[in-house]
Amino acid sequence: MSDVKEAVRSRYAGVARQLAVLQPDTNAGCCQADGPDCGCSGSYSADELKEIGLSESVSLGCGNPTMLAKLEPGQVVLDLGSGAGLDVLLSARRVAPGGHAYGVDMTDEMLSLANTNMGKAGIANATFLKGSIDKIPLPDSSVDVVISNCVINLAEDKAAVINEAFRVLRPGGLLAVADMVELETLDPDLKRRLDSWAGCISGTIPIEEYRAALLAAGFADPDFQIHATQTMPDIDGKVGSAYIRARKPAAV
Numbered sequence: 484m485s486d487v488k489e490a491v492r493s494r495y496a497g498v499a500r501q502l503a504v505l506q507p508d509t510n511a512g513c514c515q516a517d518g519p520d521c522g523c524s525g526s527y528s529a530d531e532l533k534e535i536g537l538s539e540s541v542s543l544g545c546g547n548p549t550m551l552a553k554l555e556p557g558q559v560v561l562d563l564g565s566g567a568g569l570d571v572l573l574s575a576r577r578v579a580p581g582g583h584a585y586g587v588d589m590t591d592e593m594l595s596l597a598n599t600n601m602g603k604a605g606i607a608n609a610t611f612l613k614g615s616i617d618k619i620p621l622p623d624s625s626v627d628v629v630i631s632n633c634v635i636n637l638a639e640d641k642a643a644v645i646n647e648a649f650r651v652l653r654p655g656g657l658l659a660v661a662d663m664v665e666l667e668t669l670d671p672d673l674k675r676r677l678d679s680w681a682g683c684i685s686g687t688i689p690i691e692e693y694r695a696a697l698l699a700a701g702f703a704d705p706d707f708q709i710h711a712t713q714t715m716p717d718i719d720g721k722v723g724s725a726y727i728r729a730r731k732p733a734a735v
């Protein structure tokens with residue numbers, strides 16, 4: 484495993500251990516639990532959260548990608564970097580009956596927490612798979628909607644992740660992602676810091692680079708909407724939370 488990937492795995496193993504001991508009604512704030520909110524606070528409906536018995540504090544995301552897709556019964560959904568499982572479990576409810584939600588994550592502690600949360604939520608149509616999002620353990624054209632929440636920025640090879648999302652989507656399928664993006668050039672020293680990479684800052688790329696990777700993979704009409712910007716010193720206004728949508732063309 485590369486140094487970057489190990490820094491990411493180790494950070495989220497630690498966060499999963501912290502989340503595992505939080506009470507479900509803890510208001511720790513979403514995103515990084517110990518850091519600033521990066522765009523997911525208030526994006527989940529209280530009713531939906533209540534139905535699965537979880538609070539927003541289990542989210543480490545930067546938005547709510549389940550809002551970007553009209554999920555329907557019978558569909559197959561895949562969440563890249565599913566963490567504690569919130570977006571998978573919400574999706575699983577919406578694609579029932581007949582549908583299934585998968586989450587892929589590389590961190591054992593997160594997979595264990597997600598499975599515990601699935602048990603608490605009483606959901607049967609979800610599966611958490613161990614794997615890396617640049618090598619998704621699902622067959623070609625097997626998924627209707629790929630979602631992801633604050634994860635693609637963590638990947639060293641973003642093109643590989645985007646190509647994999649394209650491969651597993653059925654023709655006509657939707658990619659619906661919340662992610663951090665670089666709005667202004669970050670300091671090169673900051674870009675090299677592993678802690679900052681694992682904290683969803685240093686691995687961010689500009690929107691035009693993201694768009695080019697989506698188009699190169701074959702996605703059509705990539706759309707980006709910035710819905711929050713970071714205000715911490717060093718990155719004030721330079722990193723934002725984006726909602727990103729793109730479609731795999733119906734005929735490929």
Ligand SMILES: C[S@@+](CC[C@H](N)C(=O)[O-])C[C@H]1O[C@@H](n2cnc3c(N)ncnc32)[C@H](O)[C@@H]1O
Pocket residue numbers: 491492495541542543544545563564565566567568569570587588589590593614615616617631632633634637638683
């Ligand atoms: C910032 S957290 C987001 C978790 C979740 N999406 C959420 O919104 O709460 C990043 C998650 O992605 C996982 N992750 C990061 N890089 C990954 C990779 N290359 N393959 C699989 N999982 C990855 C981490 O283990 C962690 O659970």
